[in-house]
Amino acid sequence: MVLLGETFPNFEADTQTGTINFHDWLGDSWGILFSHPNDFTPVCTTELARVAKLMPEFKRLGVKVIGLSCNSVESHRKWIEDIKSYGQIKVDEFPYPIIEDESRKLATSLGMLDPAEVDGHGIPMSARAVFIIDPVKKMRLSILYPATTGRNFDEILRVIESLQLTEKYKVATPADWKNGENVMIQPSVTEEEAKTLYDNIETLTLPSGKTYLRIVPQPTYT
Secondary structure (H helix, E strand, C coil), X not given: CCCCCCECCCCEEEECCEEEEHHHHHCCCEEEEEEECCCCXXXXXXXXXXXXXXHHHHHHCCEEEEEEECCCHHHHHHHHHHHHHXXXXXXXXXXXXXXXXXXCHHHHHCCCEEEEEECCCCCEEECEEXXXXXXXXXXXXXXXXXXXXXXXXXXXXXXXXXXXXHHHCCEECCCCCCCCCCEEXXXXXXXXXXXXXXXXXXXXXXXXXXXXXXXXXXXXXX
């Protein structure tokens, strides 16, 4: 299994849009790989439709999206018609690829399998994994949901915005932060450096007397 900060493994895979080399497909973009237990299942259908509708937001953030399910490309192509119907998606070509992984080779190597979710032959299916990979191919986030719980893709967008913001500026985002709200100066930034980087620093008074809660307006980024 790949850990945070490690290089995300490269692989070749078949999708409904053709064979890809993952690193070449990603290029110098941010990327999301998200897996699904099975084609033609209710929660998965809602998720893929939601991602299709959010593609303008992912494009705004410079993020490429790719799915994975333990089924064949032929199955994916048929399932896509259901996804488009459910989501009322009026496009001829589905906006992102879905990886074929009937052998479970990729799901196994990335630690995606859910032993509680099996197919008709008793073989484990992939759980709902989310991997966010940065432009230098480092894994920056991983979340693993059980098969019965659909993901909140607004939260995934929020995380990407936080990752991209904190990559550019020496800030951190607090609990429940949303784009445009105040952020916090990272503890590694000295008081002298903070004064040169940011205006309107609000240092909270705490019982410990320590001055680590330093609040500033969110820096502007694109």
